Amino acid sequence: MEKTVVKIENLVKRYKELIALDHFSLEIKEGEIFGLLGPNGSGKTTTINCLLSLLSFDKGTVEIFGEKMTPVNYRIKKDIGVIMQNVAVFDEMTVYENIDYFCGLYITDKKVRKQYVDDAVKFVGLEDFLKFYPKKLSGGLLRRLNIACGIAHKPKLIILDEPTVAVDPQSRNKILEGIQELNKNGATIIYTSHYMEEIEQICTRIAIMDKGKKIAEGTTDQLKKMVKNTETETIEILDIPEAVMEEIRDLPHVYNASHDGNDLVISCSGGKHNLIRILQVLQKNELSFGRVYTTLPTLNDVFLEITGTELRDKED
Amino acid sequence: MFLHNFKYEILHSLRVKDLIFWLILFPIVLGAFFKIAFSGIYEKTEKFSTVPIAVVESTEDKIFHSVMDSIEQSDDPLFKVTYTDEEKAMDMLKKQKVLGIIRIDGKEKSLSVSGEGIEQTIIKSFLEQYAVQEQIITDTVMTDPQNVETVVSALNSEVSSTENIPLTEGDPDPYVSYFYNLIAMVALFGSVTGLHIAMENQANLHPLGARKNCSPTPKFVSLTASLLGSFVVQAVCVIVSVSYIAFVLKIDFGSRLPLVYVSGILGGILGVSMGFMVGSFGSMKEGAKSAICMSVSMLCCFFSGLMVGNMKALVAEKAPWFNEINPAALISDTFYCLEIYSGYDRYIEKNITMAIISVIFIIIGFLLTRRKKYASL
Ligand SMILES: Nc1ncnc2c1ncn2[C@@H]1O[C@H](COP(=O)(O)OP(=O)(O)OP(=O)(O)O)[C@@H](O)[C@H]1O
Numbered sequence: 001m002e003k004t005v006v007k008i009e010n011l012v013k014r015y016k017e018l019i020a021l022d023h024f025s026l027e028i029k030e031g032e033i034f035g036l037l038g039p040n041g042s043g044k045t046t047t048i049n050c051l052l053s054l055l056s057f058d059k060g061t062v063e064i065f066g067e068k069m070t071p072v073n074y075r076i077k078k079d080i081g082v083i084m085q086n087v088a089v090f091d092e093m094t095v096y097e098n099i100d101y102f103c104g105l106y107i108t109d110k111k112v113r114k115q116y117v118d119d120a121v122k123f124v125g126l127e128d129f130l131k132f133y134p135k136k137l138s139g140g141l142l143r144r145l146n147i148a149c150g151i152a153h154k155p156k157l158i159i160l161d162e163p164t165v166a167v168d169p170q171s172r173n174k175i176l177e178g179i180q181e182l183n184k185n186g187a188t189i190i191y192t193s194h195y196m197e198e199i200e201q202i203c204t205r206i207a208i209m210d211k212g213k214k215i216a217e218g219t220t221d222q223l224k225k226m227v228k229n230t231e232t233e234t235i236e237i238l239d240i241p242e243a244v245m246e247e248i249r250d251l252p253h254v255y256n257a258s259h260d261g262n263d264l265v266i267s268c269s270g271g272k273h274n275l276i277r278i279l280q281v282l283q284k285n286e287l288s289f290g291r292v293y294t295t296l297p298t299l300n301d302v303f304l305e306i307t308g309t310e311l312r313d314k315e316d
Numbered sequence: 317m318f319l320h321n322f323k324y325e326i327l328h329s330l331r332v333k334d335l336i337f338w339l340i341l342f343p344i345v346l347g348a349f350f351k352i353a354f355s356g357i358y359e360k361t362e363k364f365s366t367v368p369i370a371v372v373e374s375t376e377d378k379i380f381h382s383v384m385d386s387i388e389q390s391d392d393p394l395f396k397v398t399y400t401d402e403e404k405a406m407d408m409l410k411k412q413k414v415l416g417i418i419r420i421d422g423k424e425k426s427l428s429v430s431g432e433g434i435e436q437t438i439i440k441s442f443l444e445q446y447a448v449q450e451q452i453i454t455d456t457v458m459t460d461p462q463n464v465e466t467v468v469s470a471l472n473s474e475v476s477s478t479e480n481i482p483l484t485e486g487d488p489d490p491y492v493s494y495f496y497n498l499i500a501m502v503a504l505f506g507s508v509t510g511l512h513i514a515m516e517n518q519a520n521l522h523p524l525g526a527r528k529n530c531s532p533t534p535k536f537v538s539l540t541a542s543l544l545g546s547f548v549v550q551a552v553c554v555i556v557s558v559s560y561i562a563f564v565l566k567i568d569f570g571s572r573l574p575l576v577y578v579s580g581i582l583g584g585i586l587g588v589s590m591g592f593m594v595g596s597f598g599s600m601k602e603g604a605k606s607a608i609c610m611s612v613s614m615l616c617c618f619f620s621g622l623m624v625g626n627m628k629a630l631v632a633e634k635a636p637w638f639n640e641i642n643p644a645a646l647i648s649d650t651f652y653c654l655e656i657y658s659g660y661d662r663y664i665e666k667n668i669t670m671a672i673i674s675v676i677f678i679i680i681g682f683l684l685t686r687r688k689k690y691a692s693l
């Protein structure tokens with residue numbers, strides 16, 4: 001059986017009136033890339049800060065590596081790498097010095113440290129920028145430096161709080177690939193984001209948060225099964241008689257069909273061969289059609305289904 | 317871990333541009349400015365004749381008496397003193413035979429002058445300076461009567477410096493107090509470094525604090541290492557300033573220059589500690605706290621005479637206790653003590669006061685930053 005790395009039980013955190021975390025529980029196993037997905041202000045950062053014992057909380061327990069987490073449990077802290085939402089590096093120190101400084105807070109042996117720092121530099125691809133000051137780095141490179149500072153000591157548990165905010169897609173992909181590589185090398189990862197694409201792309205298991213509560217948890221597939229709408233078929237067709245529409249609506253697994261402009265949109269729940277059956281109906285009625293495509297549900301649909309609101313930010 | 321933090325604190329501090337500006341460039345420029353401004357005046361001034369005054373003693377003040385005697389006996393006396401009674405004195409004042417009357421009544425000394433001229437101001441500032449240094453003078457007369465002349469010449473130079481009129485040729489440097497206060501300013505600007513340390517180790521005040529708090533290096537270790545590191549950096553800045561003032565501007569600190577360095581460095585430690593404490597208070601933004609540190613430092617220097625020479629005399633008159641705790645006054649006083657006393661008692665006393673204040677600041681800082689979990693980040 002896999003070991004439990006993080007166990008959060010019934011965490012409650014209040015900021016005066018506001019309940020930022022409402023009986024939040026979580027269990028993360030060794031080797032997972034665990035995604036914490038939620039819109040802005042849903043409590044992701046609060047969860048991380050409570051987990052790290054930076055933030056006091058009103059109720060609940062936090063265990064890491066099977067031990068109670070406290071601010072002075074340095075044995076646990078040694079094995080955690082944290083990349084916070086805000087970039088935290090010294091402006092007056094070069095890329096290399098920054099990584100070396102933070103690594104040195106964990107690793108005392110100089111030789112080992114040098115090796116680790118070199119590894120971290122290579123890992124984030126900043127070899128050509130060692131002598132640069134953070135102010136001279138582009139946004140994406142700065143984020144990579146921020147990550148390098150958090151992971152140079154080769155921690156067993158890596159916590160990343162929205163590490164890709166304000167990063168261009170290319171840099172973002174590099175970061176995501178890097179995280180997967182860290183995971184392959186044995187680290188357990190906690191990754192928070194409000195970008196569901198990222199979460200879907202790399203996470204092995206996901207918890208969706210809203211207003212301080214966990215509203216769903218599971219693998220991507222498990223989560224998607226939670227929505228009734230598992231498949232949406234869109235067929236380009238100019239005109240369709242009402243009788244044919246009825247015929248389609250009567251097909252198994254189809255629960256909604258509408259003709260909107262030039263598109264026939266059919267929502268299906270589960271089942272196989274949905275598209276084939278629909279196309280057979282159209283052929284039988286000698287209707288010609290253009291483009292056909294299927295869209296699978298997204299985590300946004302899951303979120304929408306449970307909360308009735310969109311996960312996406314307006315800005316996205 | 318301790319050495320690692322210590323090393324990086326030094327490296328980091330030496331690269332902070334503000335620090336280089338306020339702690340090294342600014343004092344150099346200001347020092348040069350003082351030098352130019354004052355040496356100009358120095359050349360223009362002519363010698364002054366002796367000022368006739370009357371002293372009316374309701375009670376006898378031996379010490380004042382001996383100081384006056386000593387003044388009268390010097391080569392180029394500041395005053396010509398007539399001891400008389402009130403009535404005659406008033407008469408002499410009317411007839412302009414004397415330009416001022418000093419009345420002594422127990423501890424109180426009061427002054428009447430006729431008209432307003434340089435002579436009258438000299439009498440006034442002499443009395444002010446005498447009040448400021450009464451303690452020093454008393455000590456000297458009691459314990460070390462031979463040294464009265466040194467005290468008197470120091471008094472002379474103070475009087476002249478407050479009025480920007482040097483009275484005696486070959487006087488060491490009447491403007492030396494400005495330079496003393498300049499060193500005090502450099503020392504106190506260390507508060508900005510102290511402030512950084514306090515902020516950067518607190519998770520709720522700085523992202524770097526959050527990052528450091530996640531690491532297995534205990535807060536006490538990283539704080540202590542950072543503090544010691546910045547003491548070193550601050551010491552370097554003070555050494556640069558003192559050396560510059562002593563060797564480039566050629567301001568005479570007397571024969572005990574090494575001790576000027578010692579108390580300057582101690583003053584720097586006091587400055588860093590002050591900033592450390594301010595930084596630990598409340599959750600204000602760094603900019604706001606920085607501004608507080610700078611203005612407090614400046615204000616302290618102002619009250620000890622960085623901008624207006626006779627400010628310290630005024631404080632000594634209105635709120636003497638403030639000179640005893642004002643860090644800038646303490647720092648510049650140690651330099652006076654070195655110049656005036658042959659002994660070390662007062663010098664050591666002032667240094668101990670500085671050390672005690674620093675320790676108090678550091679303890680308060682540690683108590684405030686001790687917290688490990690925050691209610692809000
Ligand atoms: N220091 C604080 N004082 C008061 N309320 C706070 C504080 N920090 C966070 N909150 C509130 O707690 C809730 C959760 O915030 P949190 O930062 O954990 O959200 P998040 O999921 O990380 O959001 P984002 O995606 O924007 O980072 C929000 O409503 C926020 O306004």
Ligand SMILES: [Mg+2]
Binds near residue numbers: 045046085
């Ligand atoms: Mg957040």
